[in-house]
Amino acid sequence: MPDFNTFSSLLRITAKYELPTVRSQLLEVIRDAYPEKGFASSKPLGESVFSRPTPHPNKVLNFFVEQKLASALPMAYYMAARRGLDSLTDRRLSQSATLSPEILYSAIRGLMKLREMERDETHHLIFGPKDPHRCSAPNCISCAPTGPGALESYQKVFDHIVGSSQLGTKILQAPKFHGDGDISPISLGICSKCVDRLELGYADLRKRAWAMLPDVFGLRG
Numbered sequence: 001m002p003d004f005n006t007f008s009s010l011l012r013i014t015a016k017y018e019l020p021t022v023r024s025q026l027l028e029v030i031r032d033a034y035p036e037k038g039f040a041s042s043k044p045l046g047e048s049v050f051s052r053p054t055p056h057p058n059k060v061l062n063f064f065v066e067q068k069l070a071s072a073l074p075m076a077y078y079m080a081a082r083r084g085l086d087s088l089t090d091r092r093l094s095q096s097a098t099l100s101p102e103i104l105y106s107a108i109r110g111l112m113k114l115r116e117m118e119r120d121e122t123h124h125l126i127f128g129p130k131d132p133h134r135c136s137a138p139n140c141i142s143c144a145p146t147g148p149g150a151l152e153s154y155q156k157v158f159d160h161i162v163g164s165s166q167l168g169t170k171i172l173q174a175p176k177f178h179g180d181g182d183i184s185p186i187s188l189g190i191c192s193k194c195v196d197r198l199e200l201g202y203a204d205l206r207k208r209a210w211a212m213l214p215d216v217f218g219l220r221g
Contacts, residue, residue, distance in 0.1 A: 084167030153189025
């Protein structure tokens with residue numbers, strides 16, 4: 001893959017000079033990196049698909065809007081919004097990466113909706129109804145949600161899944177409970193059965209959030 005500036009120039013040329021075969025090949029790359037219905041975790045997503053220097057997601061979003069690449073817009077909005085408000089409104093960005101008021105409004109509105117969904121659903125996963133199988137550890141947060149140290153453990157689990165920053169979103173990113181250095185189920189105060197339950201619940205949340213992207217960013221109708 002070329003860098004984004006080269007890629008965007010090529011795509012504009014294929015439209016101007018009517019080169020359907022080349023344009024189709026370029027659009028296939030976009031469909032893989034900004035998929036419309038689900039994605040394969042093994043493939044590079046978003047701006048990471050382009051060669052360095054990696055473009056700012058705002059710049060990619062502006063270009064996709066300009067080119068009317070409707071199928072790629074939900075993911076492009078998400079990639080820009082997931083970094084949070086500071087990134088969306090960064091005044092140090094070049095003009096090509098500065099969002100218009102209309103695009104910025106849609107991005108912020110979508111970000112707030114995703115943050116709310118992420119917060120509420122994660123809280124429900126931690127404290128909501130449990131399956132018939134009891135937790136395997138007597139000191140698991142799910143066994144004693146009001147016990148000593150429960151609030152601290154809850155905060156650790158919540159921050160690990162959602163992220164301690166309240167400005168961005170990780171709703172399409174699968175939380176990892178193993179192999180993250182000092183992060184482990186034990187250090188978070190949860191047992192292995194609850195880890196399995198959280199991972200399954202979050203997988204379902206990701207699917208529902210993915211299906212909602214066009215709506216939260218106002219791209220339907």
